[in-house]
Amino acid sequence: MAQATGITLLSRINNSANALGLLFMLPAAAILLVFLTYPLGLGLWLGLTDTKIGRGGEFIGLDNYRSLFNDSVFWLSVFNTVVYTGIASVFKFFLGLWLALLLNENIRFKSFMRAILLLPWIVPTTLSAIAFWWIYDSQFSIISWVLVKMGLIDKYINFLGDGWNARFSVIAANIWRGIPFVAISLLAGLQTISPSLYEAATIDGASRWQLFRHVTYPLLTPIIAIVMTFSVLFTFTDFQLIYVITRGGPVNATHLMATLSFQRAIPGGQLAEGAAIAMAMVPFLVAAILISFFGLQRRKWQQGTKD
Amino acid sequence: MNDAMPTGPGAGHSEGGMDYLMSARRKLVTVYLPLAVFTFVLLFPFYWMTITTFKGKEDLYDYERNSPFWVANPTLANVKKLLFDTAYPEWLWNTMLVAVTATFISLFASVLAAYAIERLRFKGSRWVGLAIYFAYLVPPSILFIPLATMVFKLQLFDTRWALILTYPTFLIPFCTWLLMGYFRSIPYELEECALIDGATRFQILWKIVLPLAVPGLISAGIFAFTLSWNEFIYALTFVSSSEVKTVPVGVITELVEGDVYHWGSLMAGALFGSIPVAILYSFFVEYYVSGMTGAVKE
Numbered sequence: 001m002a003q004a005t006g007i008t009l010l011s012r013i014n015n016s017a018n019a020l021g022l023l024f025m026l027p028a029a030a031i032l033l034v035f036l037t038y039p040l041g042l043g044l045w046l047g048l049t050d051t052k053i054g055r056g057g058e059f060i061g062l063d064n065y066r067s068l069f070n071d072s073v074f075w076l077s078v079f080n081t082v083v084y085t086g087i088a089s090v091f092k093f094f095l096g097l098w099l100a101l102l103l104n105e106n107i108r109f110k111s112f113m114r115a116i117l118l119l120p121w122i123v124p125t126t127l128s129a130i131a132f133w134w135i136y137d138s139q140f141s142i143i144s145w146v147l148v149k150m151g152l153i154d155k156y157i158n159f160l161g162d163g164w165n166a167r168f169s170v171i172a173a174n175i176w177r178g179i180p181f182v183a184i185s186l187l188a189g190l191q192t193i194s195p196s197l198y199e200a201a202t203i204d205g206a207s208r209w210q211l212f213r214h215v216t217y218p219l220l221t222p223i224i225a226i227v228m229t230f231s232v233l234f235t236f237t238d239f240q241l242i243y244v245i246t247r248g249g250p251v252n253a254t255h256l257m258a259t260l261s262f263q264r265a266i267p268g269g270q271l272a273e274g275a276a277i278a279m280a281m282v283p284f285l286v287a288a289i290l291i292s293f294f295g296l297q298r299r300k301w302q303q304g305t306k307d
Numbered sequence: 308m309n310d311a312m313p314t315g316p317g318a319g320h321s322e323g324g325m326d327y328l329m330s331a332r333r334k335l336v337t338v339y340l341p342l343a344v345f346t347f348v349l350l351f352p353f354y355w356m357t358i359t360t361f362k363g364k365e366d367l368y369d370y371e372r373n374s375p376f377w378v379a380n381p382t383l384a385n386v387k388k389l390l391f392d393t394a395y396p397e398w399l400w401n402t403m404l405v406a407v408t409a410t411f412i413s414l415f416a417s418v419l420a421a422y423a424i425e426r427l428r429f430k431g432s433r434w435v436g437l438a439i440y441f442a443y444l445v446p447p448s449i450l451f452i453p454l455a456t457m458v459f460k461l462q463l464f465d466t467r468w469a470l471i472l473t474y475p476t477f478l479i480p481f482c483t484w485l486l487m488g489y490f491r492s493i494p495y496e497l498e499e500c501a502l503i504d505g506a507t508r509f510q511i512l513w514k515i516v517l518p519l520a521v522p523g524l525i526s527a528g529i530f531a532f533t534l535s536w537n538e539f540i541y542a543l544t545f546v547s548s549s550e551v552k553t554v555p556v557g558v559i560t561e562l563v564e565g566d567v568y569h570w571g572s573l574m575a576g577a578l579f580g581s582i583p584v585a586i587l588y589s590f591f592v593e594y595y596v597s598g599m600t601g602a603v604k605e
Contacts, residue, residue, distance in 0.1 A: 017427045017428060017429045018429045018430050020423070020427055020429070020508055021423040021424075021427040021428075021429025021430075021432060022429065024419040024422060024423035024427065025419070025420050025423050025424075025429075025435065026419075027415065027416035027419060027420070028416040028417060028419065028420035028439075028479050028483060029420075031412075031416060031472075031475050031476070031479060032442055032476065032479060032480070035454065035457075035472060035473055035475070035476045036442055036445060036450065036476045038453075038457075039450050039453035039454045039457060040445065040449075040450065040453070042453035042456070042457070043449060043450065043452060043453040046452065046453055046456070051456075095345075098341070099342075099345050102338055102341055102342045102345070103342075105334075105338045107338060107339070107342070111592075111593075113342070113346070114592075114596065115589070115592045115596075116346070116350065117345065117346065117349055118588075118592075118595070118596070119349070119350065119353065119585065119588075120349055120352075122533060122584055122585060122588045122595075123353070123581040123584065123585065124536060124537040124539070124554070124555045124580060124581060124584070125537060125539070126537075126539050126555040126556075126559055127554075127558065127576070127577040127578075127580045127581050128352055128353075128356075128577070128581070130356075130558070130559070130573055130574070130576070130577045131352040131353070131355055131356040131574065131577055132352060134355070134359065134570055134573070134574065135352065135355060137570075140367075140368060140370070140570075142355065142375055145370055145375060176348070176349065176352070179345075179349065180349065181599070184596060184599060185599065188596075233444055233446065234446065237446035237447075237448040237449065238448075239447075239448045239539070239540050240539045240540070240555075243539075243543075243559075244559055258446075258448035258449075258540075261448070261452070262448075262451070262540070262544075265452045265455075266455070266544055271452055271455075271456065274452050275452045275453065278448065278449040278451075278452060279449065281446075281448070281449055282449065285444070285446070285449075289441065289444055
């Protein structure tokens, strides 16, 4: 009898999409609920307490946010993050698009080129950041050395010692790392555009710019939207490059919200304050995600397909 | 949308179609020259990393007598220091162990989840699919503080398990999303035939869908492995003893001693930490590219 119910139960699960779906979702859902959804909520809660390392906290309402509001270093980090994300994303987009268009030409060794140009994206960011740190060294920078030899400057550039120099240096490193991702993703999009469209437009007398503006660009927009959402999101929450190259210095000039959050929470021990800074990034992220989401919806509607 | 792999042999066939409209000289200036500049800039840091690794003190700091772009007196001292005087071999082993384990856990969970969402079409599967997409957009830099308190409470602090259990939080959403695209490209008819022949869903997944999705599995696996290898903020926060550190964390925290930077051994650490992923990548470039572009385009 028990065996019979066992069999029927098994076969019922096997035949019910809902029961089987639940079963199949179980491992992924369990891991994500415990280590992603719960920590998100916990982070929100921590931001409302006065937790420190080694000491549980009590609920103190919005006090952390109030003190952050009057904290000039916090606002500097917000400013830095916006500048960092803004400049880096714009450059990554234009240079990435340019590189994608170049690779889409009929060139030799195309797949080889594509493979080696992706290297900055493959190699661990922290490790390539060390190379940049050395390239930006105040006494032995190879960039300064070459520029001095060429007679363009007479004194070594203080790459990481001056606020704005340091900002632009880390932004350059971020652009360097991000270009391959944007380029290769957009290249995949370019390759799906039918050559006959270009032929038709060329017969109609379109110039190369018109070909790009009225054929390539409109067909590429959906992919551009997604690629740039990812790019903006990951640039905004960047941690590694800054941590390795400047640690937020000089005098907090390159602290991003993520590095400040780490600085206050882990070495500083102020877990609650760090969590509050991390949570302050969420509105920006939600805005980016919503833009991407509604962008996608509109695209589906325009194409008239359901999925 | 089963166009996750636009890189097949047919893709490049008609590209040269209008090439005759561009003169050779013009192409040199507008295509090859910019491409050469891009290649130079994107690869120079690696060149710099590599030659610095093999430079001795006199090469490293004296640009006047020895050209900085070449190594006059190559030395293995930096490499020797890295391999024998630091815990680098242990870091390498840890990174490998954590990356492989986290990748397999994530692939297992993702295959089941992607199949359920894409093919079982249970009630609410579309919303679950969307939730997975949003989960991928949650960055580690807002999760690491609460996760650190959890890791501490679960007494996993300073163990490899702290990393093995937290890495799937960004691997599973990515792999699931990628595999959903692959499963979508497998014809329903194959599954229907098997169902009529009396196969269970498990049998269909194991014997029909998975063999057809092998390229997708490789893509997801390679991608997950490199993502784990590159991970930094969790490894920096959840681990503190040298013998459980990963390569990126070990190189950053232990090769930087005070204000005197040993550039030679730092570069050796960076180079030798990059080579394993670079080698793996070189074997699976096509899978990697198709994974990256497929996941973005879905």
